[in-house]
Amino acid sequence: AQKVTQAQTEISVVEKEDVTLDCVYETRxxxxxxxxxxQPPSGELVFLIxxxxxxxxxxxxxxYSWNFQKSTSSFNFTITASQVVDSAVYxxxxxxxxxxxLIFGTGTLLAVQP
Amino acid sequence: xxxxxxxxxxxxxxxxxxxxLSCSPISGHRSVSxxxxxxxxxxxxxxEYFSETQRNKGNFPxxxxxxxxxxxxxxxxxxxxxxxxxxxxxxxSSLGGYNSPLHFGNGTRLTVT
Numbered sequence: 048a049q050k051v052t053q054a055q056t057e058i059s060v061v062e063k064e065d066v067t068l069d070c071v072y073e074t075r076x077x078x079x080x081x082x083x084x085x086q087p088p089s090g091e092l093v094f095l096i097x098x099x100x101x102x103x104x105x106x107x108x109x110x111y112s113w114n115f116q117k118s119t120s121s122f123n124f125t126i127t128a129s130q131v132v133d134s135a136v137y138x139x140x141x142x143x144x145x146x147x148x149l150i151f152g153t154g155t156l157l158a159v160q161p
Numbered sequence: 162x163x164x165x166x167x168x169x170x171x172x173x174x175x176x177x178x179x180x181x182l183s184c185s186p187i188s189g190h191r192s193v194s195x196x197x198x199x200x201x202x203x204x205x206x207x208x209e210y211f212s213e214t215q216r217n218k219g220n221f222p223x224x225x226x227x228x229x230x231x232x233x234x235x236x237x238x239x240x241x242x243x244x245x246x247x248x249x250x251x252x253x254s255s256l257g258g259y260n261s262p263l264h265f266g267n268g269t270r271l272t273v274t
Contacts, residue, residue, distance in 0.1 A: 064199070084265075089253075089267060090249060090267045090268045090270075091165075091251075091265045091266055091267045092263075093252065093254070093265075094263065097260070099260070138204065142259075142260050144259075145259045146209075146259060147192060147209050147217065147255060147259055147261065147263070148194075148205065148206045148209065148217050149196075149204075149263065151204040151205075152203075152205060153203050154203065154204075
């Protein structure tokens with residue numbers, strides 16, 4: 048069975064702090080994809096990144112960075128120098144096999160205080 | 162490029178009624194997926210359509226159905242509404258290849274009273 052666990056329900060930080068959102072996944076597939084989405088109060092899920100199971104290189108995009116470690120089945124997301132606009136719910140998701148069905152974690156609510 | 166458009170944004174229905182939600186995908190996207198989001202169950206996959214055919218289905222009762230038209234627009238129908246159907250229904254489109262990033266709309270907030 049496939050499963051995504053986001054143990055952090057809520058995180059509150061002060062602006063300019065760095066914050067890491069954890070994601071642990073379970074799958075028996077050898078080929079799979081991992082995603083991060085952001086859900087602001089407006090409701091839509093905004094795609095942030097996709098990583099396949101064969102690519103363990105870390106990725107950096109501006110203030111965002113992702114650390115993928117197959118050995119620990121983790122795909123963590125770090126925001127550097129957080130800003131109030133980063134406040135949202137962040138979801139980690141898994142997709143295995145020939146399908147477009149995403150298995151989502153329960154999400155982490157990030158509140159960045161000014 | 163216009164994003165995924167869902168209508169209506171809000172709906173209030175009574176138990177036992179039926180409802181139809183609409184989704185217009187990003188131009189050129191051929192796959193449309195539907196997800197239900199509730200505080201208790203989180204985000205759950207309903208079904209996916211590609212070229213007017215249902216390609217994948219989640220674990221929801223037959224009261225939940227959908228279809229896709231030749232212009233890739235999709236509708237989702239829920240019959241005999243129950244209180245537990247109250248949720249945010251999100252539509253997502255993609256180019257269609259497996260594991261393509263999904264692009265979501267703002268959702269339709271359904272309240273069943």
